[in-house]
Amino acid sequence: MLVVRAIRETDLEGLLGLASQVGSGMTTLKPDRKMLGARLEIACASFAETIAPNQRDYMFVMEDTASGKLAGVCAIKGAVGLDEPFYNYRIGTLVHSSRELKVFTRMETLYLSNDLTGSTELCSLFLHPDYRGGTNGKLLSKSRFLFIAQFPHLFSAKLIAEMRGYQSADGSSPFYEGLGRHFFKMDFNHADDLTSLGKKSFIAELMPRQPMYVAYLPPEAQEVIGKVHVNTAPARRLLEQEGMYFEGYVDIFDAGPVLQARISELRAIRESALAVIDAAPRAVTETTAAANEPLLVSNTTLRDFRMIVATVPCEGGHIALSTADQQALGCHTGEAVRTLSLNPRKNVNV
Amino acid sequence: MLVVRAIRETDLEGLLGLASQVGSGMTTLKPDRKMLGARLEIACASFAETIAPNQRDYMFVMEDTASGKLAGVCAIKGAVGLDEPFYNYRIGTLVHSSRELKVFTRMETLYLSNDLTGSTELCSLFLHPDYRGGTNGKLLSKSRFLFIAQFPHLFSAKLIAEMRGYQSADGSSPFYEGLGRHFFKMDFNHADDLTSLGKKSFIAELMPRQPMYVAYLPPEAQEVIGKVHVNTAPARRLLEQEGMYFEGYVDIFDAGPVLQARISELRAIRESALAVIDAAPRAVTETTAAANEPLLVSNTTLRDFRMIVATVPCEGGHIALSTADQQALGCHTGEAVRTLSLNPRKNVNV
Amino acid sequence: MYVVRPVAMTDIPALEALAAAASSGVHTMPKTRDAIEHAIEHSIASFGAEVDIPSEESYMFVLESMRDQRIDGIASISATAGSNGTYFAFRNDVVQQVSRDLNICHSVHALTLCSELTGHSQLSSFFVRNWQQAGPEAKLLSRARLMFAALAPTRFGDRFFVPLAGITDENAQSPFWEALGRKFFQMDFMAAERVVDGARNRTLIVELMPHYPVYVPLLPGDAQAAMGQVHPEGELPLRLLSEEGFEPDEYIDIFDGGPILQAHKNALRSFTASLLRHVSAAPGADGDAPKLRYLVAAAKEHNFRAITVESAPIKLSDNIALQPAALRALQLSVGDAVLCVEI
Amino acid sequence: MYVVRPVAMTDIPALEALAAAASSGVHTMPKTRDAIEHAIEHSIASFGAEVDIPSEESYMFVLESMRDQRIDGIASISATAGSNGTYFAFRNDVVQQVSRDLNICHSVHALTLCSELTGHSQLSSFFVRNWQQAGPEAKLLSRARLMFAALAPTRFGDRFFVPLAGITDENAQSPFWEALGRKFFQMDFMAAERVVDGARNRTLIVELMPHYPVYVPLLPGDAQAAMGQVHPEGELPLRLLSEEGFEPDEYIDIFDGGPILQAHKNALRSFTASLLRHVSAAPGADGDAPKLRYLVAAAKEHNFRAITVESAPIKLSDNIALQPAALRALQLSVGDAVLCVEI
Incomplete structure (x- = not known):
């Protein structure tokens, strides 16, 4: 069985193993023992609540309980941009209109901004190739929403997730080639690496500060604004199902979209519910398993947060969980768990 | 009984009577026969669908069926800013940080923008003083959401509502005195009137174009950014209940907030439902009236849209409506109506 | 021998003939009979006015052959460029980009719509018949205006500028306009010049042109190459005015990117x-x-x-x-x- | 009789004594023995260098009394202002605001952080003992630097500027700093001057100072009044440099709003x-x-x-x-x- 759980100090080797599978393009998860060790320490302090909420970095691992191997990782940063400025381009609209000439021109504009400063961020999602398939990706990605729904007071009002931007077949970024290269005079990967190393003062030094009309960019660069890397499209859909939207913020280098939501409006906040573990589950599950929809189920403890997918009946505030499920969650009959349907219900009105 | 309904050509006199009660501060509803007549014509064409959706201006009146008098008015503009630029200030964040000096300064910034161009707008809400009280204000304001839920395809993805900004006891606007006056060199009311008359090219000519740090403004001006006029606070709360939020856009003159929402995320879209009018309502209503919560109920026809508040049982897709209610809605037993609880349900998770 | 003198009403036919010989390269020159008449009247009134503060005056000079009284050239100078509006130009700013951490140092050019030429005095309408073969009389005509300004300094500002037409291709398309103005005006270069009537001080310019700096590296190569490049008919005045002390790098025209020469009077030879x-x-x-x-x-x-x-x-x-x-x-x-x- | 000559190593004690007599009004002058030694060494190396393109050279001159060899003044000139960074200043832009519909016409000043002085040559460190009673020797000292530039034009840029200290109150507070710099630096004026060591070419300036223009009408009255106002100790150089042809209105200092005089060499009397x-x-x-x-x-x-x-x-x-x-x-x-x- 796969369990998503709060990371522990003993996970460092497993985490390094996962990171070594990541490859380029994910600047926050590099197989660097020192960096990952430091991050793990912060993560453990986060679940132990020994550091302030906006300094926290909750990391979760997906463990295969059969082998004890780590199958994936994901994280929630309490707040971004409070130590180093967090930059985005925001896409706005400017209208140029002359009644005399009957000209009405609507122009998109890029503003260099730190608007998302202080937001809670979903990040560092990686699922080992051996485990891709079924509901594993959903469980891993969506686990964070159930965690937020259980502990909303720990987070900022705004939740964001940066998506990797579009790349051409040769791995280049048309947006970077059309804009950033003129100002940074270095390769995309080099510039991107520098930001992940925290060397961000060069952005203030080199980046054009003034709002820019999108129409100035070459068509190839214009077209990819807000578009994700082809490999990232499924991850984007999962987040959108949970109520996250592209609201016009993009990465300054590759123009990848930032998805965002008010935490209070997340599907997990609106639809997740507490349920008491039922005393006699077995008979029920066997008869009606097919009729049940898959549920995300988590325990309610911060320090040893655990979560699984279960396809069991849940009605009237009661849930039927097998002994194995209860063990995976570290829960017992009669205790409360939080549940959320894995897939969103269709909205009949739209 | 009070019915909110699509406006008709014959309502001009009643509308002028209402407008004469409005007083200053509401630039879109002045007792000017020519202006209101022209607007009424557009409204009638809107309900008749003889003009394009983004040119439409759906006006609703609240009629006292006992006297035939008009008790209130409200409207939905299909799209703003497509003929004349629609200006706002957007509040953004810029971080100025120097690691060398250990200085980290987070500054709010005002950007002159036309970002809301093309949005659907709620506007022109006015309730006659004789009718203020009970659920009348709610019925009038919220009627528009039920209309949108019934006809979502007629509107833009984004819904906005401009709220009147804060004024001092003497009627002056601290924000205008701190900012606009330096550039417009005229009184607030004069500038505000000019914009309502559509003479907006002066904004392009006179308004400062560059982003501005809020910290440059006098403290009195900074404090009122996004604050509503004291008389507007109840209207703001009603809109917020329906899922509209202040997202950082304010009026360029008085810094009154713009509330906004994705139409797909409105409470009315998520929670309103169709119900069939029940054949034998009487017995039910008498016994359980106290237990029922008040409902907004509307018919489903665009051209003669009508809406009331009813405190009747509604369950399992059936609603019990009295003959009087049915007459007010222009509906009959067996036909479908759209319903939405007048007050939002509490979200147990937040 | 040539003499430069103020224009007179009797010069109308001669100016019409001259205008017919000039092409689009001198967009500030009056071309129709009405425009010529109006310009002459305005010039005569300007010379006759008692001036304390430079305002709407515009002075027009003609180059006359003493031998046969033929008018072979025309040149004007206006007291202020924006007397009935705001004169817009692109200021060619240089932004230094230095990152010591990254050991990067380069400069980026940015064009900013600015109105600071509004109060400056403007030279315009310079045209000499057979300019390809022009001799010292072209120098005489070009500089005589500034000698007049040196003699009557209260009639002019402390700074002077001259917009020169930029380059266009064989189809009268301006590569600079294609990259910039067209995006906002949504019309051809010549159509735009017609609607503004060659002027750079119209309300519609502030309504339509970009409010934020244009970073030059983002412009297409041909538009960058056109920046500060002069129309062939402008080469003669460019050379004459450069000798005089005018400098070309600070401003360019908002429509075609043509050079705008400018100078403080203390840097002009006619003054110093x-x-x-x-x-x-x-x-x-x-x-x-x-x-x-x-x-x-x-x-x-x-x-x-x-x-x-x-x-x-x-x-x-x-x-x-x-x-x-x-x-x-x-x-x-x-x-x-x-x-x-x-x- | 006074002579102005390049500084020599033997001048160290005299410069220490001079520095002790100068106050905060000459923030570009070296004040410690180390700084003085370093400045003199740099000056000697600069005079000795063969220069094709102006770069990091800085030339220091002293005013010596021929009678008793006493050093009574000091003045410097640098080849480029930003040789090891970007020199930042506020450009004082004027935005013309014209609405014909509303019959409104006025101009608004806006301060823009700019780096265009980076490649210009900079005059600095001007100080004369007993400057309140200074006679023609002050003129001699101030202008000798420019005469050197006129003799050795390849050592300098085409444009020159001089930042002069702005006004502070009796508590060493700068009203201009209070309204602007403090909001970004979050520290006192003197503390900020200490961290940048009087320089205007540090990376932290671009990190902290505002990126967008500051509209002057939004500044408090005392900050507006301080713009372009010179510290009392700057009055003498201000007068001398104005006579020379420098103009004060285009730039001001980013910290205290003091005037930055500037000119093209063609507008300076020492050149023309x-x-x-x-x-x-x-x-x-x-x-x-x-x-x-x-x-x-x-x-x-x-x-x-x-x-x-x-x-x-x-x-x-x-x-x-x-x-x-x-x-x-x-x-x-x-x-x-x-x-x-x-x-």
Whole structure:
């Protein structure tokens, strides 16, 4: 069985193993023992609540309980941009209109901004190739929403997730080639690496500060604004199902979209519910398993947060969980768990 | 009984009577026969669908069926800013940080923008003083959401509502005195009137174009950014209940907030439902009236849209409506109506 | 011999003929009979006005051949560029980009819509017939305006500028306009020039043109290449004005990217290198003493006239000796004051 | 008689004494022994360098009394302002606001953080002992730097500027800083000057200072009033440099709002009005011929020296007659070239 759980100090080797599978393009998860060790320490302090909420970095691992191997990782940063400025381009609209000439021109504009400063961020999602398939990706990605729904007071009002931007077949970024290269005079990967190393003062030094009309960019660069890397499209859909939207913020280098939501409006906040573990589950599950929809189920403890997918009946505030499920969650009959349907219900009105 | 309904050509006199009660501060509803007549014509064409959706201006009146008098008015503009630029200030964040000096300064910034161009707008809400009280204000304001839920395809993805900004006891606007006056060199009311008359090219000519740090403004001006006029606070709360939020856009003159929402995320879209009018309502209503919560109920026809508040049982897709209610809605037993609880349900998770 | 003098109503037919010879490269020159008449009337009124503060005055000069009274050139100077509006130009800013951590140092050019030329004095409408073969008379015409300004400084600002037409291709398309103006105006270059009537001080410019700086590296190559490039018909005035002390790099035209030359008057030779001298009668033949070419202008505001002469160096003398023909051309007598500058 | 000459290592004690007499009003002057030593070494190396393109050179001059060899003043000039960074200033832009519909026309000032002075040559560190009573020797010291630049133009840019300290109150608070810099730096004016060490070319400036124009009407009255106002100790250089041709309105200092004077070299008298002459022996007493005061500088880069003399007008002469004492001060002989300008 796969369990998503709060990371522990003993996970460092497993985490390094996962990171070594990541490859380029994910600047926050590099197989660097020192960096990952430091991050793990912060993560453990986060679940132990020994550091302030906006300094926290909750990391979760997906463990295969059969082998004890780590199958994936994901994280929630309490707040971004409070130590180093967090930059985005925001896409706005400017209208140029002359009644005399009957000209009405609507122009998109890029503003260099730190608007998302202080937001809670979903990040560092990686699922080992051996485990891709079924509901594993959903469980891993969506686990964070159930965690937020259980502990909303720990987070900022705004939740964001940066998506990797579009790349051409040769791995280049048309947006970077059309804009950033003129100002940074270095390769995309080099510039991107520098930001992940925290060397961000060069952005203030080199980046054009003034709002820019999108129409100035070459068509190839214009077209990819807000578009994700082809490999990232499924991850984007999962987040959108949970109520996250592209609201016009993009990465300054590759123009990848930032998805965002008010935490209070997340599907997990609106639809997740507490349920008491039922005393006699077995008979029920066997008869009606097919009729049940898959549920995300988590325990309610911060320090040893655990979560699984279960396809069991849940009605009237009661849930039927097998002994194995209860063990995976570290829960017992009669205790409360939080549940959320894995897939969103269709909205009949739209 | 009070019915909110699509406006008709014959309502001009009643509308002028209402407008004469409005007083200053509401630039879109002045007792000017020519202006209101022209607007009424557009409204009638809107309900008749003889003009394009983004040119439409759906006006609703609240009629006292006992006297035939008009008790209130409200409207939905299909799209703003497509003929004349629609200006706002957007509040953004810029971080100025120097690691060398250990200085980290987070500054709010005002950007002159036309970002809301093309949005659907709620506007022109006015309730006659004789009718203020009970659920009348709610019925009038919220009627528009039920209309949108019934006809979502007629509107833009984004819904906005401009709220009147804060004024001092003497009627002056601290924000205008701190900012606009330096550039417009005229009184607030004069500038505000000019914009309502559509003479907006002066904004392009006179308004400062560059982003501005809020910290440059006098403290009195900074404090009122996004604050509503004291008389507007109840209207703001009603809109917020329906899922509209202040997202950082304010009026360029008085810094009154713009509330906004994705139409797909409105409470009315998520929670309103169709119900069939029940054949034998009487017995039910008498016994359980106290237990029922008040409902907004509307018919489903665009051209003669009508809406009331009813405190009747509604369950399992059936609603019990009295003959009087049915007459007010222009509906009959067996036909479908759209319903939405007048007050939002509490979200147990937040 | 040529003389430069203020335009007169009798010059209308001559100016019409000149306008027919000029192409689109001189967009500030009046071309229709109405426009010419109006410009002449305005010039006569300007010369006649008592001026304390420079305002809407515009002074037009013609280049007249003394031999046959033919008008071979025209040149104007306006007291202020934006007297009935705001004069817009792109300022060519240089942004230094330095990152010590990354050891990067380069500069980026950015074009900013600015209105600071509004109060400056503007030179315009320079055109000489057969400009490809023009001789010293072209220098005379171009500089005479500035000699007038040097004589009547209260009629002008402290700074002067000259917009010169930029380059267009064989289809009258401007690569600079294609990259910039078209995106906002949504029309062809020539159509846009028509709607603004060659002016750069119209309300619709601030309504339509970009409010934020244009980073030059983002422009297509042909638009970048067109920045500051002059239309072939502008090459002559560009050369003459550069010799005078004008500098080309600070501003360019918002429509076609043509150069806008500008200078503080203290940097112009007509102001700093001109010498006030008195007229003396020319000796007969003064043999083979070395001669220099001077522009000589009557030192008076109300019957301003200017010619070129060859003369012995006057740097170390209080006088300049003029032949009777020169005195007639200037309508002066021995003993009168003249302003001279070597050309 | 005073002579201006390049600083030498032996001047260290004299410069320490001078620095002690100067207050905060000359923030560009080296004040500690280390700073003074370093500045002198840098100056000597700069004078000794062969320069093709102006770069990090900085030339320091002292004002020496010929009678007692006392050093009574110091003045510097740097080849480029931003040789090790970007030199930041506020450009004082004027935005014309015109609405024809509303019949409104006014101009709004806006301060824009700019780096365009980076490549210009900078005058700095001007200080004269007892400046309240300073006579013509102050003019000599101030202008000698520019005469050197006129003699060695390849060592300098085409444009020059001089930042002058702005005003502070009795508590060393700057009203301009309170309204602007403090909001970004979150510290006192003097603390900020300490962290940047008086420089305007540090990375932290671009990190912290505002990226968008500051609309002047939004500043508090006392900050607006401080814009372009000079510290009392700056009044003397302000007057001298204004006479020279510098203009004060285009830039102000980013910290205290003090004036930054600037000019193109073609607008400076040392460049345009200086005359190259040859030294002739002074006649004995030349009676009551009218005399003018001239600054006379040895026309050579490597032992540059300058003095002031009274002389008959030299405008119409190829020579200037100098007394033996003057020749000794300049370390020149009859027949040598000098650059002269009336002061």
